[in-house]
Amino acid sequence: MTAIAHEPLTQEEVLLEGFLALDTPEGFRAELIEGEIVVTPPPDGDHEDYIGLIVEQVHMRSRTRMQFAGTKGLILRKGGDCPKDRVIPDGTFAPRELRLYRGAGSWMPCDGVTMVLEVTSTRPKADREAKRRCYARGGIPLYLLVDREASSVTLFSDPEKDDYREHCTRPLGKSITLPAPFAFDLDTTDFL
Template identity: 70%
Template sequence: MTAMAHEPPTQEEVLLEGFLALDTPEGFRAELIEGEIVVTPPPGGHHEKCVSRIIRQVIKLSQAEMDISGNRGLRLKPAEGLPSDRLIPDITFAPLEPDVFGDDNESWMPCEGVAMVVEVTSTRPQADREAKRRCYARGRIPLYLLVDRESAQITLFSDPENGDYREHCARPFGKPLTLPAPFGFDLDTSDFL
């Protein structure tokens, strides 16, 4: 009987295995974004104020009830030649039915059924503006809301196709931004100033 030769792991497999084995300090987030491991520190007060204001408005004004998470990791379709992206949005919104947040045994959920993800810029704003936008579009997440604190504007990206969003609508802080169905209300950004 001959021993079967095992194929050595690919670079993508080694990267993903290393990422999944990370032990990040409490409060820090580790993400795998287009083949790069990114660790970010806990967010500051203004960041969390923006997150809170968005969640409060969605709960109060949205046409559809939403499940909300700020800690659930998403497994997204990778760029060619890379392992699957693993992102943790600042906020993830999904309709109550079907339950897309899944069971407790899965750390990284698929993105099917997610209605909108939100990122509030912090230590790496360029990643939120570009790499994360592409990751969410490859995952076919219908809406990506970017609160860009550096440029003092909010942008809604929609209509994902071919690895990016085809539509976007930007408003300066202080001006309302219309969120389409299933949300169906004007998001007040005056508290972001």
């Protein structure tokens, strides 16, 4: 009988295994963001209201039929020896014809996702910085951030490496243009 030699797990592999084995309480969200395990509590009603207002406008006004998934786990590429980020945006949008979510498990690759949506809650700095970098590294074309603390909405676009090269910020109550494939001005009047 011969013993099979196994290579020891790297620190990153141990972190990923530990993360995937987490049993978070119902309603809580666990994410692996830039090598840190982040657990967030369930969102409040205003948070969900903003998401609903955005989804409604996308479905009614977008030039391309879009499919939406709330809190869908995304596996995002990452360079070097670090584990892949596993992030759960407040929402993802993809062209309906791709049917990205069909047959997807709890975690899916981000290929084909056109826009991610975040509404700030308990960790606004993570939404403004770490998640923005993760989405850019994943090559997601658009990142829409509703920042309740700053009372603004920002659209990040043109991802390159660890960030987006373009961004446009508008105060809540003003419109912000969503480019193709959406191609309409998102009205944030009802966010006030």
